[in-house]
Amino acid sequence: MIRFENVGVRYGLGPEVLNDVSFEIEASSFQYLTGPSGAGKTTLMRLMFLGLKPSRGQLTVFNQNAATLTGVPLAAARRRIGVVFQDFRLLDHMTTYENVGLPLRVLGKDEASYRADVVELLEWVGLGNRLDAYPPVLSGGEKQRAAIARAIIAKPDILLADEPTGNVDPALGNRLIRLFFELNRLGTAVVLATHDYHLIETFPARRLVIDAGEVLDYD
Amino acid sequence: MSEEETAPRLQLRPPQQPRTSGPIVPPGSIAGRALVAVISIMTFLACLAVGAVVLVSDTAREWQRDVGREVTVQVRPIDGVDLDRELARASDILRATAGIAVVRVLSRADNERLLAPWLGQGLPLDALPIPRLIVLELDQRTSADLGALRVRLTQEVRGASLDDHRQWRDRLALVSRSVVALGVVILILVMTATALSVVFATRGAMASNRDIVDVLHFVGAEDSFIAREFQHRFLVLGLEGGIYGGLAALLAFLSASGAIRFLYGQAGEQQLAMLFGSFAIGWTGLAGIVLTVCAVAAVTAVTSRWTVRRYLAA
Ligand SMILES: Nc1ncnc2c1ncn2[C@@H]1O[C@H](COP(=O)(O)OP(=O)(O)OP(=O)(O)O)[C@@H](O)[C@H]1O
Ligand SMILES: [Mg+2]
Numbered sequence: 281m282i283r284f285e286n287v288g289v290r291y292g293l294g295p296e297v298l299n300d301v302s303f304e305i306e307a308s309s310f311q312y313l314t315g316p317s318g319a320g321k322t323t324l325m326r327l328m329f330l331g332l333k334p335s336r337g338q339l340t341v342f343n344q345n346a347a348t349l350t351g352v353p354l355a356a357a358r359r360r361i362g363v364v365f366q367d368f369r370l371l372d373h374m375t376t377y378e379n380v381g382l383p384l385r386v387l388g389k390d391e392a393s394y395r396a397d398v399v400e401l402l403e404w405v406g407l408g409n410r411l412d413a414y415p416p417v418l419s420g421g422e423k424q425r426a427a428i429a430r431a432i433i434a435k436p437d438i439l440l441a442d443e444p445t446g447n448v449d450p451a452l453g454n455r456l457i458r459l460f461f462e463l464n465r466l467g468t469a470v471v472l473a474t475h476d477y478h479l480i481e482t483f484p485a486r487r488l489v490i491d492a493g494e495v496l497d498y499d
Numbered sequence: 500m501s502e503e504e505t506a507p508r509l510q511l512r513p514p515q516q517p518r519t520s521g522p523i524v525p526p527g528s529i530a531g532r533a534l535v536a537v538i539s540i541m542t543f544l545a546c547l548a549v550g551a552v553v554l555v556s557d558t559a560r561e562w563q564r565d566v567g568r569e570v571t572v573q574v575r576p577i578d579g580v581d582l583d584r585e586l587a588r589a590s591d592i593l594r595a596t597a598g599i600a601v602v603r604v605l606s607r608a609d610n611e612r613l614l615a616p617w618l619g620q621g622l623p624l625d626a627l628p629i630p631r632l633i634v635l636e637l638d639q640r641t642s643a644d645l646g647a648l649r650v651r652l653t654q655e656v657r658g659a660s661l662d663d664h665r666q667w668r669d670r671l672a673l674v675s676r677s678v679v680a681l682g683v684v685i686l687i688l689v690m691t692a693t694a695l696s697v698v699f700a701t702r703g704a705m706a707s708n709r710d711i712v713d714v715l716h717f718v719g720a721e722d723s724f725i726a727r728e729f730q731h732r733f734l735v736l737g738l739e740g741g742i743y744g745g746l747a748a749l750l751a752f753l754s755a756s757g758a759i760r761f762l763y764g765q766a767g768e769q770q771l772a773m774l775f776g777s778f779a780i781g782w783t784g785l786a787g788i789v790l791t792v793c794a795v796a797a798v799t800a801v802t803s804r805w806t807v808r809r810y811l812a813a
Contacts, residue, residue, distance in 0.1 A: 329717060331713075331717065351721075351722065352721055355716070355719050355720060355721040355722075356719070358716065358717060358718070358719040359718075359719030363717055369710070369713075369714050369717075371710075371711055371714055373521075373525040374520075374521065374523075375521075378520050378521065381520065382523075382714075382715075382718050383718040383719060385520060385523075386715060386718055386719055386720035386721075386724055387719070388724070391520055430718070434718075434719070
């Protein structure tokens with residue numbers, strides 16, 4: 281689904297923050313992406329959601345070369361990828377409801393056709409009473425859940441979640457992880473970046489471990 | 500407590516009805532007020548240019564039509580020649596010529612009347628060598644061969660000359676063509692300036708909404724979707740500015756014709772009407788203003804869309 285072959289990334293003229301990374305994310309797989317802070321997890325995520333082009337090597341996303349993907353095919357590929365950003369990236373001038381409905385709205389869908397789905401999902405993540413709230417007044421955990429809802433509302437083929445449980449209490453964290461496993465059971469590939477080893481122990485799954493820009497382990 | 504009052508409270512929870520979706524590009528993030536002001540001013544200027552062009556070309560056309568239909572034949576007195584006989588011969592020739600509807604020989608009394616404003620009344624005009632005039636009105640259907648007529652008159656009538664006011668007509672046409680060309684140039688300049696300010700405003704809006712554009716991209720929006728959102732905002736701004744400018748121009752035209760009526764009264768109005776048409780903008784002028792407003796709004800929308808597409812492609 282997403283294949284890395286000797287991929288290297290540097291920001292500007294700086295040192296390589298990823299070097300010679302090679303692995304493949306299979307369809308319908310579930311894996312944690314772990315490693316110490318600054319190891320390059322977010323950078324790897326950015327490559328996968330087509331927000332960054334590799335400096336060298338070959339990155340293949342849905343059988344297309346990511347380096348040359350532009351325009352309509354790029355947009356089409358991104359529609360198959362759901363992303364939970366480490367910093368959420370909710371749009372401050374839109375309500376929670378509008379933010380979550382955005383991926384469907386940009387598909388050109390009529391609001392009436394998705395309103396019930398969005399409301400139901402928001403109820404499910406515990407934001408049923410915050411539909412009309414704007415992100416600046418949401419708590420960190422509420423923003424996180426809104427970001428997760430936005431990532432999965434369009435039923436993507438792969439979900440990339442960067443520290444999705446970083447801001448919520450353990451009980452809610454566990455609930456969200458179960459949501460990710462449930463999604464995976466329905467066929468969505470999931471890559472979950474975290475350095476919460478307790479979480480990994482509680483819900484064991486395959487691990488992709490990186491450190492200092494290199495893949496240490498992909499068991 | 501009545502039943503009506505308690506009934507709704509007994510429901511578990513009314514289903515949440517979220518507000519319908521607002522704009523994707525936040526209205527406040529565009530330098531909207533400033534742009535609307537610029538667009539209003541530009542529309543106002545464009546409408547003035549259009550109004551001036553319509554006014555001048557209408558008036559010029561009317562003038563040309565009136566002037567072009569009249570031809571004057573002048574017979575100068577020459578010593579030893581009977582002026583009245585020459586005049587009669589000239590009028591015979593004219594009456595025999597095809598394409599002339601009316602031949603009117605001005606009498607000596609007519610001459611006196613025409614000259615009175617300049618020379619005063621009661622002058623012994625007979626003593627002065629005043630040329631006599633024959634006024635012709637051309638038939639509108641068949642065109643007379645004025646060249647041949649001129650040759651024949653000068654050959655057969657001593658002291659005769661024919662003036663078809665061609666010089667006047669040509670000069671008039673030149674002036675009106677120049678004014679129209681000038682108006683078109685001004686229109687082009689104004690539209691260009693409008694487009695440029697929209698380009699700057701759009702670039703500014705794109706830069707300050709970079710985060711939003713990024714997020715839209717990541718959730719799978721195509722460039723055309725994003726461009727459409729911006730284009731929509733700018734179309735609204737363009738229409739708003741255009742309507743203000745168009746209304747201002749309308750007011751300007753109305754107050755100009757009102758002022759003329761007030762300053763010169765009925766008689767003055769008639770003179771001015773002769774000079775400038777009625778100076779009322781009329782339906783053509785109104786249509787011109789509406790068209791200009793639409794053109795400005797369209798230029799605004801198209802320019803912003805084009806700018807967004809280029810910005811996203813870069
Ligand atoms: N935009 C950028 N420009 C320059 N350097 C960057 C940029 N983003 C990240 N880096 C650097 O790349 C390295 C990897 O960063 P990255 O964000 O991928 O780490 P991470 O594994 O996600 O860390 P964390 O667990 O703290 O989120 C870091 O050394 C960081 O300083
Ligand atoms: Mg990170």
